Amino acid sequence: MSDLDWVSVGPADLPEGRVKTVSARTHFICLSHFDGQWAAMDNHCPHQGGPLGEGTIEKGHEGKCYIRCPWHGWDFDPLTGKPPGGHEDSGQKTYPVEVRDGEVFIGLEPEPEHTRTVTDAMAETMVNWGIKRVFGMVGHSNLGLADAIRRRVEDGQMSYTGIRHEGAAAFAASAYGKLTGKPAACLTIAGPGATNLLTGMWDAKVDRAPVLALTGQVQTQVFGPGAFQDIDLASAFSAVSRFSQTVLSTSNHTELVSLAVKNALIERDVSHLIFPDDIQTQPSSKPAAKPEGRMGGAVVLPTPEDISAAVDLIAAAKRPIFIIGHGAWEAQAQIVALAETLGAPVVTTFKGKGLIPDSHPNAGGVLGRSGTPIASWFMNECDLQIVLGASFSNHTGVNRAKPTIQVDFERMQLGKFHPVTLPIWGEIGAFCDQIKTRIRMNDEGPDQIAELAERWQMWRAEKTIRLAEEGSKGAHSAAIFAALSNVAPADALIAVDVGNNTYSFGRYFETKGQHVMMSGYLGSIGFGLPAAMGAWAATQDFEHLRGRKVISISGDGGFGQYAMEMTTAVKYGMDITHILLHNDELGKISKEQRSGEWPVWETDLVNPSFAAFAQLCGAHGIKVSKGHEVEAAIAEALAIKGPALVEIMSDGQLI
Incomplete structure (x- = not known):
């Protein structure tokens, strides 16, 4: 021996x-x-x-x-x-x-040399296609795949974040895709682990964020009869995924990964691969696939006729405005340059908040239910709307009666809800490049930049008045977001949840260049903290995001959905500051019940001290209840190099 x-x-x-x-x-x-x-x-x-x-x-x-x-x-x-x-x-x-x-x-006996497996080949292919991050939970029906990912992590080719609930992995991956335009992967077991992904996958799908879902499955020999945790995952994911395939022994394994990642990237959608337990460890000698020769040019150019028609409409307008949505992120600088040339206001949808800093002379704030009276006033006064990368969501309330140029790379979004004056299919950056030398300010129009300054002065005076309304129940939302506006780093990455806290953020927080992420079209409660985890992971994976502070915002209802992910943030030392508005209520729902003349029912919450909870998890936690205390508390939390939570007792009626 x-x-x-x-x-x-x-x-x-x-x-x-x-x-x-x-x-x-x-x-x-x-x-x-x-x-x-x-x-x-x-x-x-x-x-x-x-x-x-x-x-x-x-x-x-x-x-x-x-x-x-x-x-x-x-x-x-x-x-x-x-x-x-x-x-x-x-x-x-x-x-x-x-x-x-x-x-x-x-x-x-001496450890034998590792036999390369199907999932090894597939994980190597993921690396080649640029998958840098996996969020997930290791379990009994994904152990072979998990081991292949472990090998890539130990080689320094991937990073892994183990979460407490698969729903958090899905939201984290969705936010990662929204921020970077690149897919992260989610790893789950069969059955309930996989189905726990679905809400976050829908969030990614409707907001056009690329994600790769990797779900374990029972062994192929027990498909169908109803084995433990055997459900029809292909059917479960059919509506939410652009691409979904089961990995079988006869599959071209590396080709499946290539198609999955390519679909996620090009279609900006969810791709899904199902891994039966017994297939994961089968030997494979197939070389890893690479993306070279698989991706064409990405720019869709508007037609010359559409560009000429747009130039004519802009030349005739005396009060043009730009309305920009999340789809315009990549063309930020080009849009602002056009607005400066035209002397035109730039207002954003809520999903586009931060695309232009509110401190910029051309900025008009957010349009719609979460917005400012500034944006609404300029939309009502304009004689031309130039809508870039935005839908016509009822929450945004874009005026359908105004002359409108709409530009979008996705053809189905053009005139989706009603006809527009000039729908233009093309990349927004390409549109901006083609008109920038052909437009100028209309000399007959008013000085809209001066009007913007005046409207901002009026709105800031109104916000100051609202600060004096604070009573005994807690801080006013205006005070909370004024404080955050003062101390948040200009390049911070901010993930917001849903609810009254989010409406108040859209209305009161003044951006200086921060990037805002949200559950846009799905509007899912609980998004905030997991999304911040995804944003933090992106700061580790992409050099241009390195060192940027991550801030998340939620109410007590939203935080409660994934509160235990605070331990995940502690485990990985995530530099996240969470701002929690605590009013012991699902305040937005209470407000809707009142406005619908229903009695307020079952919206009250029983909560712990969230600051104490954060401390028990190993994070920094601080609690305040007055508006004048908020700024110092947030500044203290932002100075922590790791997870921190600021619990702010807030008045649910002062939003």
Whole structure:
């Protein structure tokens, strides 16, 4: 036995007549102590993989000791691994045991060279296609895939974030895609792990964020009859995914990954791969696929006729305005330059908040329910709307009666809800480049920049008046977001939840260049903290985001959805500051009940001290209840290099 590797599995403190599971390298072993003897065998019962180390030692035939499996009662001789007969001739693999100076050692054969698997080839292909991050939970039906990801992580080619709930992984990946335009992956087990992804996958789909879902599945031999955690994942994901395929032994495995990532990137959508348990560890010699030669140019150019028509409409307008949405992020600088040339206001949809800093002379704030009276006034006064990368959501309330130029790279978005004056199919940046030398300010129009300054002065005076309304129930939202406006870094990445806290953020927070992420068209509560986790991961994975502070905002209802992810933030040292507005209520729903003349019912909440909760999780936590206390508390939290939570007792009526 001199060629064995002797691995310590701990002190020799197992009582007589007992068994337990120990680990030696990657092996799980059933260790037993009986009649003054020590023995070790493979921990997995050959019947259904039951954990023998959780079983018992019992006297069997002729007083002989046997290890009994806790699942179905199969017995094995601890010294030979053989059953007493009748159900498994091969028995169990046994290992030599030695006790040295009160420590137990198990002899293992030298570790064989790793056999490259199907999931190894697929993980290598993911790396080639630029998948840098996996959010997920390791479990029994994804262990082969998880091991392939582990190897890529240990090689420094990927990073992994283990979450507490798969829904948080989905929101984190969605926010990662919204921020970077690149897909992250989500790893789950079969059944409930996979279905827990669906809300976040819908968030990604409707907001056009690329995501790659990787779900485990039961073994192929038990598909269909109703095995434990066997559900039809292809059907479950059919509506939410642009691409969904099951990985089989006959599949072209690396091609499936290539198509999945390509669909996510080009279509800005969800791709899904299903990994049956037995397929994950099958050997593969197939080389990893690469994206070279698989992607064409991405720019859709508007037609010359459309450009000429747009130039004519702009030349005739005396009060043009730009309305820009989230789809215009990549053309920020070009749009602002056009607005400066025309002397035109730039207002944004809520999803586009931050596209132009509110401190810019051309900025008019957010349009719609979450917006400012400035934006609404200029939309009502304008004689031409230039709508770039925005839909006509009822929450935004773009005026349908005004002459409108709409530009979008997705053709189905043009005139989606009603006809527009000039729909233009093309990339927004390309549109800006083609008209920039052909437009100028109309000399007959008013000085809209001066009007903007005047309107901002009026709105800021109104916000100051609202600060004086604060009563005994907690801080006014105007005070909370005035404080955050003062101290948030200009390049911060801000993830917002849904609810009154979000409406108030849109209305009162003044951007200086921050990037805002939200659950836009889905409007899902609970998005804030998991999205911040995704944004933080992006700051680790992309050089241009490195060092940027991540801030998340929620109400008490939203935070409660994924509160335990605070421990995830602590585990990975995530530099996230969470601003929590606490009013013991689902305030937005209460408000809707009142406005609909319903009684307020079942919107009250019972909450802990969230600051104390954050501290118990290992994060920084601070609690304030007055508007004048908020700025110092946020500044203190922002100075923490790690997870921090500011709990602000707020008045749900002062929004």
